[in-house]
Amino acid sequence: MKKVNIDLCSWPNIALIKYWGKKSGQTPLNPSLSVNLNRAQTRFTGQISVHDQKKAQLRLNQFEDKLQKKLDEFSLQHSWVNQLLLELQSENNFPHSCGIASSASSMSAFAKVLAFSYQSFFDERPSMEQISSWARFFSGSACRSIEKGWFLWGQTELHANTSDFYSVKIDQIHPSFSQLCDTILIFDDSVKQLSSTEGHQLMENHPQKNQRRQRANERLEQLLKALAEGQTEKFCHLVEAEALDLHFLMMTGLRPYSLLSGLSLEMIKSMWKFREEQNLFITFTIDAGPNLHLIYPLKNQNMIQRWLADHPLKDSFTCFEDTLGEKF
Numbered sequence: 414m415k416k417v418n419i420d421l422c423s424w425p426n427i428a429l430i431k432y433w434g435k436k437s438g439q440t441p442l443n444p445s446l447s448v449n450l451n452r453a454q455t456r457f458t459g460q461i462s463v464h465d466q467k468k469a470q471l472r473l474n475q476f477e478d479k480l481q482k483k484l485d486e487f488s489l490q491h492s493w494v495n496q497l498l499l500e501l502q503s504e505n506n507f508p509h510s511c512g513i514a515s516s517a518s519s520m521s522a523f524a525k526v527l528a529f530s531y532q533s534f535f536d537e538r539p540s541m542e543q544i545s546s547w548a549r550f551f552s553g554s555a556c557r558s559i560e561k562g563w564f565l566w567g568q569t570e571l572h573a574n575t576s577d578f579y580s581v582k583i584d585q586i587h588p589s590f591s592q593l594c595d596t597i598l599i600f601d602d603s604v605k606q607l608s609s610t611e612g613h614q615l616m617e618n619h620p621q622k623n624q625r626r627q628r629a630n631e632r633l634e635q636l637l638k639a640l641a642e643g644q645t646e647k648f649c650h651l652v653e654a655e656a657l658d659l660h661f662l663m664m665t666g667l668r669p670y671s672l673l674s675g676l677s678l679e680m681i682k683s684m685w686k687f688r689e690e691q692n693l694f695i696t697f698t699i700d701a702g703p704n705l706h707l708i709y710p711l712k713n714q715n716m717i718q719r720w721l722a723d724h725p726l727k728d729s730f731t732c733f734e735d736t737l738g739e740k741f
């Protein structure tokens with residue numbers, strides 16, 4: 414029986430225009446735009462073989478039941494996976510619930526495992542669009558983590574060849590954004606009160622649903638221009654407005670909730686003051702949690718690290734240091 418060895422990695426991405434809310438079939442309410450992290454990774458190792466059962470069978474060291482369930486759903490459209498026995502281990506090198514979307518890195522890694530199996534057993538190489546679409550099935554934001562770089566997911570007239578089913582690469586990125594650092598301040602690493610799945614669901618009847626879609630589209634248009642032309646101040650403004658919009662949407666739904674902490678807000682205010690005093694390129698974004706991604710160019714790294722080391726809140730957070738984009 415043919416067996417293939419697996420040793421594959423993928424990485425998380427951080428959304429600067431956020432995907433929040435779905436249309437049918439795991440397609441997004443609005444287009445989103447993200448960039449990859451480099452140091453944080455998920456690695457899948459193990460073996461895959463073809464078996465004569467009628468159902469895909471997964472053996473995994475963690476989240477086996479959850480992923481097997483998703484794989485069973487996936488097999489309804491992709492019957493070829495039923496021939497596979499997947500004996501795998503997965504491992505993240507970054508802390509769980511730290512503000513880095515582990516589902517994007519693990520589910521994009523899993524889609525790469527499926528793509529490798531497809532190629533090994535059926536002699537056909539799936540396209541990048543296919544792999545992205547498979548990743549989207551397992552977790553929406555994972556479709557933006559198939560390759561490194563800046564990726565746009567969601568059909569829009571603002572860019573050529575976009576789709577609700579897979580992400581496309583944005584190539585027009587000004588050198589001002591080619592060496593960005595991402596220092597993640599972890600205030601709280603406990604599991605969130607409300608999962609992203611529940612958050613997306615709450616957008617279905619959200620009173621701001623249409624306005625949200627419009628705001629995201631307007632910001633996307635401006636962000637694409639800022640990225641292409643090197644408008645760093647505009648970039649900072651848009652990225653922050655999007656992060657705060659995500660949390661505003663959580664607080665203004667029919668079932669309001671908040672994942673922010675007082676410390677996240679303290680730190681945001683402190684960063685604004687520091688930026689104004691020093692006249693530096695630094696901004697923040699936040700995903701569905703309290704932890705803050707501080708984003709700034711490599712040339713400002715020493716100054717920002719010194720500011721953090723002396724910060725009055727320094728005992729309230731731990732840092733995970735990463736970089737963004739493919740050129741790092």
Ligand code: PMV
Pocket residue numbers: 427428430431432433445514516517552553554555609610613659700701
């Ligand atoms: O891919 P999901 O279902 O875990 O949703 C991700 C949602 C955000 O991380 C908050 C935003 C995004 O676009 O990544």
